[in-house]
Amino acid sequence: MTPAERLAALVRIPTVSDPAVRDEAAFAAFRERLGELYPLVHERLERRVVDGGTLHLVWRGGPAAPIVLLAHHDVVPVTDQPWREDPFGGRVEGGVLHGRGALDDKGPLVAVLEAVERLLAEGVVPAGDVHVVSGHDEEVRGGGARAVAAALAAEGVRPLLVLDEGGAVVEGVVPGVRGPLAMIGLGEKGVATVRLTTRSAGGHASVPPRGQATVRLARALTRIEARPFPARTNPAVAAMAAALRPRLRRPVAAVLGARAAAPALGPLLGLLGGVPGALVRTTVAVTRLAAGTATNVLAAEATAVLNVRIAPGDDLEGVTERLARVIGDPSVTVEAEGEDPSPLSRAAGPAWDRMTAALAASHPEALPVPYVMVQASDARHFTGLGGDVYRFMPFAITAEELAAIHGADERVRIAALDAAIAFHRALLAEG
The missing domain is CATH 3.40.630.10 (Zn peptidases)
Known part of the structure; x- marks a missing residue:
């Protein structure tokens, strides 16, 4: 064979x-x-x-x-x-x-x-x-x-x-x-599962109150998306830029090779988004949402599950704390489990x-x-x-x-x- x-x-x-x-x-x-x-x-x-x-x-x-x-x-x-x-x-x-x-x-x-x-x-x-x-x-x-x-x-x-x-x-x-x-x-990168949970009294949907659980959860998610984690140059990205120099045109190669350019490399890649952006920042993806039991009943609880990929330089504890600060709503609980980035x-x-x-x-x-x-x-x-x-x-x-x-x-x-x-x-x- x-x-x-x-x-x-x-x-x-x-x-x-x-x-x-x-x-x-x-x-x-x-x-x-x-x-x-x-x-x-x-x-x-x-x-x-x-x-x-x-x-x-x-x-x-x-x-x-x-x-x-x-x-x-x-x-x-x-x-x-x-x-x-x-x-x-x-x-x-x-x-x-x-x-x-x-x-x-x-x-x-x-x-x-x-x-x-x-x-x-x-x-x-x-x-x-x-x-x-x-x-x-x-x-x-x-x-x-x-x-x-x-x-x-x-x-x-x-x-x-x-x-x-x-x-x-x-x-x-x-x-x-x-x-x-x-x-x-x-x-x-490290991987974490983060669960956001918020609750309200529930009741009949014909008389919706302000500040429903679903609305507060939606507000939390939009705040997270509006304030992404900062893009930083980590040692692996700096090594990547140095390795690519032989294949780059001379002006670009010279810029990437300059020591002063290293701190700006991470933010620059972050602006590109996609895979380049994922290399230099902790990313957050909303992967699951759950709320409500019937079409005419207010949700007593609303939850979201986030898949978080933790970049070098961040850790699980710091990521959890930052998410809570960005949400800025003590009625939304933030629970996380996962692993820090590898060395x-x-x-x-x-x-x-x-x-x-x-x-x-x-x-x-x-x-x-x-x-x-x-x-x-x-x-x-x-x-x-x-x-x-x-x-x-x-x-x-x-x-x-x-x-x-x-x-x-x-x-x-x-x-x-x-x-x-x-x-x-x-x-x-x-x-």
Whole structure:
């Protein structure tokens, strides 16, 4: 079988992480199929199943510092999405493999396992231990990867680097910059769920009072939208600007390279909004609203749920306090739970050099560019082990392919899969 055929076989197993439809038999079948597809990996690596389904494979090597490679195998649902293909068909045509998980995150898992299987067949022994971790509940922010990280900490494992999903090799994402960019996440934003609640007496809707719960909640939401969190230059954004200089025209490159320009970079990106704005500020999205029980009854309670992505430099406590100040209404309670941003890894040093050397082997035209990942990943659980933690999947993907992650018609080009295998082969053979 080819790597694409093996990935297709895994895509066909619907390991959907949704409590309403989760099929544990599918997850068990997935683990069994991995053993069939990668016999040397399962014969020669230590195999552990953690927290009910997360796989932890250990390839013992020499005395050098270990590395940890993460790639979860659970996927998001496909319900109510207008797929043109069978999302679990794994069809390959025209050099493209179609199906849920092709990129997020079974494709990266296959890239890792293909590299390990080939190196085992060649008799290669890694310079240090290699830990391959495949979470079974990443998409629902479960505890599988967290349990593995805790076990590694208890064993005193201190990796040189940890690598998980994140940025990719892309083009056209930065205005005015030509050529492929390898966007490598140095950290990720924190994630919080904030609940706003306000109450009133209720009663018959024919006599509505002033200051209804729904109105006060609406006022709170409009105040939050009118006063976004400030945009700031964080170290990862400054490193990103420095990395982009070789691909920028001289006047722009000179401006970005000036020390005096650094404080203004964050506010400038904030004005652009969208992805650039999300890199430099804490963002707030209203994701759920609830109020009332009938069309002719005043709502006694109104609630809103906010998804907040916390930028480096902010924390959960400060975010909660600022939201309460902006709302300015003591009748609206603000309750929050979540995690602070992860520490930022270095865009220099042995781990970074090993990453960029592997990238030069697999994607020689790509410029390594550090950034802050705005999504959450299992990597956040491994930041306490020491070493550098990066978020990067070595796949060249288009804007359309990126948009299909978590959406309809997720797919991966076979050439991109082959290059990702080459990246991991170079990464593991290094040292």
